[in-house]
Amino acid sequence: MHFNKMISGAVVSFIALLQSSAAMAEGSIDQTVNEAFALATGWFVNLIFAPLPGTSFPWIVLWLVTGATIFTLYFGFIQFRAIRHSISLVKGDYSDPDDAGEVSHFQALATALSGTVGLGNIAGVAVAVSIGGPGATFWMILAGLMGMASKFTECTLGVKYRNEYADGTVSGGPMYYISKGFKEKGLPGGGFLAILFSIFCILGAFGGGNMFQANQAHAQISSIVGDYPGWITGIIFAVIVFAVIVGGIKSIANVTEKVVPFMGVLYVAASVIIILMNADKIGWAFGQIFEGAFTGLGVAGGFVGALIQGFKRAAFSNEAGVGSAAIAHSAVRTKEPITEGLVSLLEPFIDTVVICTMTALVIIITGQLTTDPATGLYLIGENGRIITADGSSGVALTSAAFGSALSWFPYVLAVAVVLFAFSTMISWSYYGLKAWTYLFGEGKTTELVFKVLFCLFVVIGAAANLGPVIDFSDAAIFAMAVVNIIGLYFLMSLVKVDLNSYLSRLKSGEIQKFKD
Amino acid sequence: MSTKLIVGLDGSEPGERALTHAKHLSKLIGDCTIELVYIIEWSPYSFQTPEENAMRHKRREQEIKLASERVITPALETLKSEGYIASGRVLHGDAAELLNKVAVKEKAQQIIVARSTETGIAAKLFGSVTAKLVMSASVPVTVVN
Numbered sequence: 139m140h141f142n143k144m145i146s147g148a149v150v151s152f153i154a155l156l157q158s159s160a161a162m163a164e165g166s167i168d169q170t171v172n173e174a175f176a177l178a179t180g181w182f183v184n185l186i187f188a189p190l191p192g193t194s195f196p197w198i199v200l201w202l203v204t205g206a207t208i209f210t211l212y213f214g215f216i217q218f219r220a221i222r223h224s225i226s227l228v229k230g231d232y233s234d235p236d237d238a239g240e241v242s243h244f245q246a247l248a249t250a251l252s253g254t255v256g257l258g259n260i261a262g263v264a265v266a267v268s269i270g271g272p273g274a275t276f277w278m279i280l281a282g283l284m285g286m287a288s289k290f291t292e293c294t295l296g297v298k299y300r301n302e303y304a305d306g307t308v309s310g311g312p313m314y315y316i317s318k319g320f321k322e323k324g325l326p327g328g329g330f331l332a333i334l335f336s337i338f339c340i341l342g343a344f345g346g347g348n349m350f351q352a353n354q355a356h357a358q359i360s361s362i363v364g365d366y367p368g369w370i371t372g373i374i375f376a377v378i379v380f381a382v383i384v385g386g387i388k389s390i391a392n393v394t395e396k397v398v399p400f401m402g403v404l405y406v407a408a409s410v411i412i413i414l415m416n417a418d419k420i421g422w423a424f425g426q427i428f429e430g431a432f433t434g435l436g437v438a439g440g441f442v443g444a445l446i447q448g449f450k451r452a453a454f455s456n457e458a459g460v461g462s463a464a465i466a467h468s469a470v471r472t473k474e475p476i477t478e479g480l481v482s483l484l485e486p487f488i489d490t491v492v493i494c495t496m497t498a499l500v501i502i503i504t505g506q507l508t509t510d511p512a513t514g515l516y517l518i519g520e521n522g523r524i525i526t527a528d529g530s531s532g533v534a535l536t537s538a539a540f541g542s543a544l545s546w547f548p549y550v551l552a553v554a555v556v557l558f559a560f561s562t563m564i565s566w567s568y569y570g571l572k573a574w575t576y577l578f579g580e581g582k583t584t585e586l587v588f589k590v591l592f593c594l595f596v597v598i599g600a601a602a603n604l605g606p607v608i609d610f611s612d613a614a615i616f617a618m619a620v621v622n623i624i625g626l627y628f629l630m631s632l633v634k635v636d637l638n639s640y641l642s643r644l645k646s647g648e649i650q651k652f653k654d
Numbered sequence: 655m656s657t658k659l660i661v662g663l664d665g666s667e668p669g670e671r672a673l674t675h676a677k678h679l680s681k682l683i684g685d686c687t688i689e690l691v692y693i694i695e696w697s698p699y700s701f702q703t704p705e706e707n708a709m710r711h712k713r714r715e716q717e718i719k720l721a722s723e724r725v726i727t728p729a730l731e732t733l734k735s736e737g738y739i740a741s742g743r744v745l746h747g748d749a750a751e752l753l754n755k756v757a758v759k760e761k762a763q764q765i766i767v768a769r770s771t772e773t774g775i776a777a778k779l780f781g782s783v784t785a786k787l788v789m790s791a792s793v794p795v796t797v798v799n
Binding site: 230233235238239240241242243244245246248249252253305306307308309382383388391392395396398399465466469470471564565568569571 | 694696698699700701702703704705706707708709710711712714715717718745746747
């Protein structure tokens with residue numbers, strides 16, 4: 139009864155929001171809604187993104203990087219020690235042929251990657267290098283490498299403490315490992331943290347994993363075909379998302395899931411081609427990256443400015459420590475949860491160290507960032523950003539960089555942005571759903587309520603210019619990391635026991651490859 | 655030592671013809687075991703949504719149950735009632751690769767599959783499986799028309 143009331147209350151508020159967003163789409167921007175929302179949630183956003191005293195460094199970024207560094211040290215640089223074994227696991231060398239037909243390590247990795255590879259890799263990196271200069275790339279790579287240890291820890295726990303139901307389906311993620319793990323260790327507060335995580339996860343799924351994506355996809359489409367009301371994009375997207383997550387139309391999801399990796403490969407291939415076309419500048423570009431990393435080369439805030447941008451972008455892009463990937467990876471049925479952790483550590487590597495670096499290199503090497511010929515330092519505009527060749531920033535900057543070498547690529551990029559946004563939505567609809575069912579229980583009706591709400595948010599996100607709502611949902615995603623990393627600190631000793639056992643059995647030959 | 659024949663079944667009429675041929679050979683050979691193999695095409699390198707991943711184990715069980723109930727079990731019952739020695743299995747993976755693998759593992763003398771005469775995607779798939787099997791198999795392959 140209480141639940142029904144809550145749902146009807148929620149639906150009424152969403153209709154109100156929808157109406158307000160429709161009003162905005164018509165051009166009469168509903169300032170009141172924005173302002174009311176900003177007033178109610180602003181404190182939370184400010185708290186999450188608050189800078190450390192006396193700096194412009196958001197504490198949440200330091201929180202993620204500190205976590206990543208602690209996990210890296212605690213597990214003895216597992217990301218470097220085990221990367222060859224990780225690749226072997228993804229190739230299926232250690233997969234039991236009798237388990238054929240179950241989710242493979244490759245599939246779990248690909249699914250998790252399609253949730254993280256997206257706008258962060260294309261637009262976010264452009265922002266990072268235009269504010270922090272080429273040096274930001276160095277810090278971004280470093281943060282990506284460290285983040286691999288965070289992913290390893292959370293994904294191992296995701297598989298270890300997931301729920302398996304009688305009908306064979308599984309549910310896993312930080313809410314499960316925090317509540318079960320804390321109980322196992324006799325620690326108090328696990329239930330509370332798990333609920334807190336679930337709330338942030340639902341908000342993050344509606345916001346960063348949905349509205350932000352729909353909003354940016356619309357922006358990208360309208361930049362190509364001309365301006366038109368956002369609700370049109372929103373309804374088209376919502377119908378497709380509805381068909382996939384409610385209607386179970388597998389074919390759409392299958393097409394996306396196949397096209398997205400192809401787009402990812404195409405993106406990297408195009409980057410490599412452009413880099414090779416400018417082969418004579420490769421040495422110079424790396425010189426700029428290293429020099430900028432420690433001197434800033436004139437960017438606002440000097441090398442600290444470069445460091446902040448690099449760290450921030452890596453953390454925002456690969457979601458290491460956020461806990462979302464732990465939900466995706468927990469579907470793998472394996473007798474050794476460690477193996478899933480080892481596979482997942484490839485994710486920040488592919489997302490940040492490979493894809494983000496490619497974006498940065500293309501922007502640098504195609505000369506999008508303007509320098510003063512006399513001093514060699516970057517020219518800074520009034521907004522504190524480096525002046526770019528055509529004055530663009532974000533996706534437009536990346537698009538201009540690729541377009542300067544391959545004139546047709548901006549169109550491919552537009553398709554890629556839309557597809558990445560769509561696949562991120564599908565992934566986050568699942569992450570949100572798992573948090574939702576953790577709070578309200580498993581069941582067809584409860585699931586349907588969430589899925590319908592999710593589709594409504596697609597329309598709102600595409601139609602409205604809800605800046606404060608998007609700020610809030612971004613803050614919610616990073617609030618997930620606050621709860622998750624606290625949980626990981628308390629539970630990492632459990633992972634270490636499993637890791638040591640696994641590695642010793644691997645060394646002794648007890649665990650062997652199945653393929654010849 | 656008993657001779658072993660591997661028969662690839664897919665629940666279609668051409669598959670039945672492969673089985674008929676295997677029975678004929680079995681009679682001629684005498685001491686012979688027929689191993690029925692039903693393969694559900696599956697790749698560990700395909701792409702799936704998180705929800706599909708979470709449902710995968712359940713789906714796999716259903717697929718195996720369905721294939722056993724509809725194809726393998728009835729075929730085995732008929733074979734046994736007719737006096738043949740037979741066994742069967744349902745596997746997930748690449749059909750050509752797995753048929754060969756089973757044949758090698760079971761030390762079989764021959765693999766018998768059908769060449770589909772039907773049109774459409776299923777026929778196309780079955781046809782390409784046959785071609786791949788003929789080219790890569792480690793034991794003799796008979797393709798029944």
